[in-house]
Amino acid sequence: MKKLKSYYMQFRxxxxxxxxxxxxxxxxxxxxxxxxxxxxxxxxxxxxxxLSFSRSYSVLGSKFVExxxxxxxxxxxxxPPRFAYLISxxxxxxxxxxxTLMSLYHPRNKYVVHLDRESSAEERLDLSEFVKNHTVFAxxxxxKMIAKANLITxxxxxxxxxxxxxxxxxxxxxxxxxxxxxxxxxxYPLVTQDDLLHTFSFLPxxxxxxxxxxxxxxxxxxxxxxxxxxxxxxxxxxxxxxWITQRRSVPTAFKLFTGSAWMVLxxxxxxxxxxxxxxxxxxxxxxxxxxxxxxxGYFHTVICNAQEFRNTTVxxxxxxxxxxxxxxxxxxxxxxADMQKMIDSNAPFARKFHRNDPVHDKIDSDLLSRxxxxxxxxxWCIGSRENGSDPCSAIGDISVLRPGPGAKRLDTLISxxxxxxxxxxxxxx
Numbered sequence: 001m002k003k004l005k006s007y008y009m010q011f012r013x014x015x016x017x018x019x020x021x022x023x024x025x026x027x028x029x030x031x032x033x034x035x036x037x038x039x040x041x042x043x044x045x046x047x048x049x050x051l052s053f054s055r056s057y058s059v060l061g062s063k064f065v066e067x068x069x070x071x072x073x074x075x076x077x078x079x080p081p082r083f084a085y086l087i088s089x090x091x092x093x094x095x096x097x098x099x100t101l102m103s104l105y106h107p108r109n110k111y112v113v114h115l116d117r118e119s120s121a122e123e124r125l126d127l128s129e130f131v132k133n134h135t136v137f138a139x140x141x142x143x144k145m146i147a148k149a150n151l152i153t154x155x156x157x158x159x160x161x162x163x164x165x166x167x168x169x170x171x172x173x174x175x176x177x178x179x180x181x182x183x184x185x186x187x188y189p190l191v192t193q194d195d196l197l198h199t200f201s202f203l204p205x206x207x208x209x210x211x212x213x214x215x216x217x218x219x220x221x222x223x224x225x226x227x228x229x230x231x232x233x234x235x236x237x238x239x240x241x242x243w244i245t246q247r248r249s250v251p252t253a254f255k256l257f258t259g260s261a262w263m264v265l266x267x268x269x270x271x272x273x274x275x276x277x278x279x280x281x282x283x284x285x286x287x288x289x290x291x292x293x294x295x296x297g298y299f300h301t302v303i304c305n306a307q308e309f310r311n312t313t314v315x316x317x318x319x320x321x322x323x324x325x326x327x328x329x330x331x332x333x334x335x336x337a338d339m340q341k342m343i344d345s346n347a348p349f350a351r352k353f354h355r356n357d358p359v360h361d362k363i364d365s366d367l368l369s370r371x372x373x374x375x376x377x378x379x380w381c382i383g384s385r386e387n388g389s390d391p392c393s394a395i396g397d398i399s400v401l402r403p404g405p406g407a408k409r410l411d412t413l414i415s416x417x418x419x420x421x422x423x424x425x426x427x428x429x
Contacts, residue, residue: 080197080401081178081205083109084267086166089185090116090152094123096185096355098130103368105375106193107140107398110177112166117149118238124149136375136392144173156230156241157294159261160285167270178205180265186352187262188360190320190367191406194378196348198403199410208269208309209417211260211317212300214429219258223297224250227290241292251287254280254305257428260317261295262351269309273302280306304428315426316417320345321352335359343367346413348406367406378402 085104089097097113105111113131115124128145137143146169150162163182170180179200189196216224227244231237250256273281284302288294303309320342322332331352334342336359342350353360364370369377375392379402383394416422 078201080108080399081200082176083193083196083200084167084170084177084180085109085111086114086163086170086180086182087111087185088114088116088152088162088166088182089119091119091123093185093355094119094127097127099356099360100183100185100188101131101143102373102375103189103364103370104183104193105136105143106197106378107136107142107380107395108197109142109193110170110173111143112146112169113143114146114162114166115149116238117151117236119149136395139395140398144169151232151236151238153230153232153238153241155293156228156232157289157291157298158230158232159295160288160298161233163295164273168274171270171274175267175271178267180267180270182262183349184351185355187319187349188351188353188363189348189376190342190345190350190363191348191410192368192376192378192404194401195403195406195410198401198407199414201401203414206266206268206312207314208266208303208312209264209314209316209318210300210303211263211315212257212304212313212428213259214255214257214304216256216258220250220256223258223292224248224256226292228292229290233289244290254284254301256297257300257304258297259300260319260321261293262317262319262349263299264318265299266312269303269312272306272309273299278306310428313427314417314423316413318348318413320347320350333357336362339363339366343409346409348410348413369404 083106087097087100087104094115097115101111101113113127115127128147131137131143131145134143146166150158150165152158152162166182167180170177225247227246227248228241229244230241231239276282281302284298284305288298288301291297303313320334322334322338322341324330324332333352333354334350335354335357339359339362342363361372364372371388371390374390375381377391379400380396380398381392381394382396383389383391385391
């Protein structure tokens with residue numbers, strides 16, 4: 001975590017230099033801090049602190065010691081970020097979308113849930129009622145379900161259109177978030193949101209985590225040159241893409257990139273893709289509207305051809321995926337036998353899972369401390385855990401984070417991705 005702090009401190013250095021000149025405000029802040037520190041000695045009815053400033057973890061040897069958290073001065077703590085999630089699914093994924101949403105929930109974040117138009121009216125209504133009637137979701141109003149569902153075609157550009165649709169909704173509903181994360185009902189978190197928010201607190205907010213390369217190899221002949229039509233753009237019933245006999249040349253106006261369809265994108269880049277003030281996002285979108293598996297190329301091509309953003313990329317999708325042998329087109333379904341591999345990857349997310357596989361229960365109990373049918377607990381949950389009670393039934397300060405062992409694993413991964421060997425040398429090459 002020292003490395004992440006150093007990235008953040010460098011980013012804020014010039015601001016801190018100016019602040020040293022203001023002695024009187026600093027004195028006032030110190031008085032306020034002492035008062036708030038006094039409040040942290042007060043406890044709620046269940047013995048938990050009413051306020052907590054600690055968002056760090058301490059390590060004793062190789063063992064994580066959550067009970068020995070050391071408070072950090074308020075003046076050195078960066079504010080926690082906010083994530084904006086798109087969680088999407090298709091027919092039969094309604095219950096899995098509920099589970100994934102509850103495992104990812106935090107009051108600071110914003111969520112858009114999308115269930116493919118192919119799903120039944122009953123399944124869509126059930127999911128809508130769940131979102132509407134959940135006590136915590138209703139309190140914070142930060143979960144939205146796309147009412148007018150899109151028809152998503154496997155391998156077609158309708159998935160890109162759906163992602164842009166969700167991003168536009170998240171901007172319209174209030175753009176006070178820092179990163180956009182797209183996930184499906186086949187994804188599942190391996191760390192808590194407190195772990196993720198804590199680690200990302202120390203990162204510059206303009207970073208984009210996107211697995212990408214310009215070495216498209218066999219994809220040039222099988223994806224770039226063929227022309228396909230996505231029936232999801234024109235029809236009301238789902239069907240596979242169909243192919244046009246004519247082929248096309250590789251574009252010369254921009255360079256093609258490819259990579260993972262799962263990414264963590266900055267608010268500033270999402271703004272750019274929606275507004276497209278230099279027209280590049282729209283030009284690239286028109287090209288990818290006839291491109292097979294366009295979610296694995298559209299955002300990658302835009303960001304690496306945009307001068308403003310090409311140096312903000314971190315080459316990684318923050319996922320653990322167990323691929324087949326080359327050409328890595330079909331990920332294996334993960335199960336209990338993959339549990340240790342998932343942990344050792346240090347990734348915050350994993351895919352692909354069968355619906356309600358036993359490994360979900362294992363992740364809930366061992367990594368998320370999440371009870372059946374409950375939200376993943378965090379520092380904002382101040383209720384009792386006795387007799388299987390839901391700690392998130394009582395809500396405290398939503399800015400309080402209590403990172404666990406997942407934050408240490410994630411710190412290791414991020415530090416590696418931002419190292420001299422991996423960060424600049426692997427940007428948009």
